Amino acid sequence: MIPNHLRDDAALYVLGLLHGADLLAFESELARSAELQSVVRELEIGSEIFLATELVTPPRELRTRILEAVSAPAAHSDPASGNDLETESKIIRPEIARDTTQRSILFPALSALAAAIAICFAIIQTNALRETQAKLAELSQSNATQTGELQKQVADLIAQNEQLKESGIDRIAAASLAPTKDSQIRDAQAIVVWNGNRGVLKSATLPLPPEGHDYQLWILDANTPIPVGVGLVKVRNVDPSRMEFSAPHPMPDAKGFAISIEPAGGSSQPQGPVVLVGTL
Amino acid sequence: VSEQAHHDAQRAHDADLIRRAAAQDQSAFAQLYDRLSGPLYGLCLRVLGNPVDAQDALQDAMIQLWRKAGTYDPELSSVFTWAVRVTRSRAIDRMRARARRKDSQPLEESDLHEQRGPDDDASVTLQSRESAVAVRECLARLPVEQRSVMELAFYYDLSHQEVADRMSLPLGTVKSRIRRGLTQLRGLIRATGGSV
Numbered sequence: 001m002i003p004n005h006l007r008d009d010a011a012l013y014v015l016g017l018l019h020g021a022d023l024l025a026f027e028s029e030l031a032r033s034a035e036l037q038s039v040v041r042e043l044e045i046g047s048e049i050f051l052a053t054e055l056v057t058p059p060r061e062l063r064t065r066i067l068e069a070v071s072a073p074a075a076h077s078d079p080a081s082g083n084d085l086e087t088e089s090k091i092i093r094p095e096i097a098r099d100t101t102q103r104s105i106l107f108p109a110l111s112a113l114a115a116a117i118a119i120c121f122a123i124i125q126t127n128a129l130r131e132t133q134a135k136l137a138e139l140s141q142s143n144a145t146q147t148g149e150l151q152k153q154v155a156d157l158i159a160q161n162e163q164l165k166e167s168g169i170d171r172i173a174a175a176s177l178a179p180t181k182d183s184q185i186r187d188a189q190a191i192v193v194w195n196g197n198r199g200v201l202k203s204a205t206l207p208l209p210p211e212g213h214d215y216q217l218w219i220l221d222a223n224t225p226i227p228v229g230v231g232l233v234k235v236r237n238v239d240p241s242r243m244e245f246s247a248p249h250p251m252p253d254a255k256g257f258a259i260s261i262e263p264a265g266g267s268s269q270p271q272g273p274v275v276l277v278g279t280l
Numbered sequence: 281v282s283e284q285a286h287h288d289a290q291r292a293h294d295a296d297l298i299r300r301a302a303a304q305d306q307s308a309f310a311q312l313y314d315r316l317s318g319p320l321y322g323l324c325l326r327v328l329g330n331p332v333d334a335q336d337a338l339q340d341a342m343i344q345l346w347r348k349a350g351t352y353d354p355e356l357s358s359v360f361t362w363a364v365r366v367t368r369s370r371a372i373d374r375m376r377a378r379a380r381r382k383d384s385q386p387l388e389e390s391d392l393h394e395q396r397g398p399d400d401d402a403s404v405t406l407q408s409r410e411s412a413v414a415v416r417e418c419l420a421r422l423p424v425e426q427r428s429v430m431e432l433a434f435y436y437d438l439s440h441q442e443v444a445d446r447m448s449l450p451l452g453t454v455k456s457r458i459r460r461g462l463t464q465l466r467g468l469i470r471a472t473g474g475s476v
Contacts, residue, residue, distance in 0.1 A: 004456070011459035014357065015434055016365030027356055037355070044358050045287050046462030049469050050430065051364060052415040054322030062335050063317070067310055069339065070346045149380065242353055 002035055010039045014047040021172075028198050031244035175257050177203075177278035185275050190259065194280065196252040199230075201243040203276075206235050209261055216262045217245060218270060220279075222253045226269045233259060256280055294359035295352075302349035309346055316360065317342075320367045326435050327371040328378075337374045341367035372437050418468040426461040429454055 002010075009026050012018045018026055030036050177190040190203035201217055209215050215235065218227035230245040247254070256279035261272040294315065300308035320341065324334035344366055352362055419427060425447075432443045433454070444451045 005452075008452070008455035008459050011462050012433075012440075012455060014361050014364075014462070015430075015458070016361070016368045017433055017440070017458075030356055040357065040361075041284075041287070041291075042466065043459070043462045044291075044361050045284075045469075046464075046466040047364065048287075048319070048360055049415050049418060049465040050434075050462065051319040051323060051360075053419045054326050055318040055415075056322040056325055058317050058321040058335060058338060059331075062321075062338065063310075063313060066313060066339050066342045067306065069343055070309060071306055149376070 002033075002039055006036060007039055010036065011043050011046075014040060014043045015050075024193075024200070028200065028244050032246065173280045175278040175280045177257060177259060177276040180274050180277050182273065183275045184261070184273060188276060190276055190278075192257045192278070194254065194257075196254070197250045198244070198246045199257075201233065201241075201245065201257075203233060203235075203241045203243075203259075206233070206241060208235050212264050213261050213272065214264050214266055215259050215275070216266045216270075217243070218258045218260065219247060219251055219254050220256045220258060220277075221251050222255055224251075227258060229266060229268065229270075232266050254280060291358045291360075295354045298345075298349050298352050298359050301346060302352070309349075312345075312359070313342060316363050319360075320363060323364065323367055323435075324371045327368070328375055333374055333378065334371070337371040338367065340374075341370040344370065368434070375437060415465075415469060418465055421468055422461055422464055426457050426464070429457040430461045433458060 006026075006029065009018060009022070010030075013023070013026055013030075030040065172193060172195045175192045175194065177192065179186050179188060185207055188203065188206045190201060190206070193200045193202075206215065215233035217230050217233050219230055220227050228248065228251070230247060231243065233241065233243055235241055256277065258270070258274050258278075259276040260270045260274045263271070294312065297308045297312045297315075301312060317338065321334060321338050324337040324341075325331065328334045328337060341363070345363055348366075352359065356362075357365075422430075429443060429447065429449075432438055432446065433440065438446070440451055440454050443449075444454045447454070449457075
């Protein structure tokens with residue numbers, strides 16, 4: 001039976017209204033509860049109906065624009081065109097000025113013309129300078145805006161941290177798992193996020209295990225003589241693989257995690273070689 | 281049962297499309313765009329209030345979906361739910377940035393009706409037009425206190441606590457009203473014999 005508060009969270013989840021630690025905790029629960037998954041699926045229908053009330057077909061050209069963007073993933077960076085004019089004017093102006101000086105001695109009429117040209121360039125440069133100043137002012141405003149945003153984010157994080165402390169799940173820690181010295185796999189990496197009771201494993205570039213074998217995740221705990229198995233790590237075609245797991249009992253003194261290669265289906269205690277290990 | 285089966289089939293189809301998109305299949309992504317862009321664009325319009333910002337937000341979101349397709353986890357949610365989360369986040373980010381620039385225009389209800397209206401677009405099928413009318417009628421039949429809570433929480437940049445404060449309700453009531461609203465919407469659409 002799913003408690004009401006989890007059903008409420010499920011509704012927030014399908015509308016994208018859960019964030020931070022609440023989201024992590026809910027997804028952890030969701031990954032291991034088929035009943036909760038069923039609740040989410042039912043609420044998703046309501047969510048689709050809710051969103052369908054605002055259904056509006058976007059302009060056709062937006063579709064073209066988006067599909068073109070994804071077909072050329074390397075985005076073109078915008079050249080700093082504003083600076084080009086300034087640079088160009090700096091390069092050209094001294095030559096014109098020097099030329100004007102020489103010609104003004106020999107040809108007064110041409111000298112006057114050159115002076116006029118120099119004035120034009122001076123005007124252009126002034127305009128360029130004004131544009132640059134305007135851009136600087138804009139950048140300055142943008143920086144102030146970003147600073148304000150960062151300050152708000154810091155305030156939000158502080159508030160979230162307080163909430164975490166109140167909820168008693170502020171013991172979240174992470175362990176980076178790296179290949180052991182004798183590991184058969186050299187390039188794999190994994191990360192475990194752990195709160196003393198439940199965790200999430202994310203692994204990247206983990207190759208398929210040898211035939212007839214599985215990867216198995218273990219908790220290394222100071223109070224337990226042998227590592228505690230918490231499940232098989234499924235290697236998926238699309239990395240990174242993600243696995244939610246729970247300890248059989250609270251393990252606040254867990255020191256780290258390891259992944260070993262075990263006979264298919266796993267073992268009650270590690271038998272095969274350890275390929276990845278990391279400490280909290 | 282048939283409604284659930286229809287939804288499950290749609291869910292599986294979407295998951296297949298996103299899996300193919302993760303493998304750089306652009307035609308699969310185009311199909312996904314066609315399936316999702318209507319409600320997602322409507323969401324952006326409702327949050328941002330003008331078509332230019334809404335189109336930019338939808339573009340940001342779709343490109344993020346393309347780039348992050350490989351991280352989608354079918355065990356956790358449908359592609360639709362995942363896409364809604366990404367799109368709402370992009371739209372809210374854009375709304376906050378605009379508010380900071382102090383050029384935010386208040387959302388005029390009349391403008392919104394002008395921007396909405398699938399009827400204006402000849403590419404919208406009769407079926408989708410009828411579906412839109414049916415689901416709007418369902419939403420209109422929800423008790424106003426439920427509808428208000430859902431709309432405040434979803435379309436405005438308000439925390440659950442802020443919604444509770446604004447409506448003078450306990451936080452738990454806000455959450456339970458959102459859940460009951462979604463559940464009732466499903467029941468109402470089922471009663472009309474429709475589907476999304």
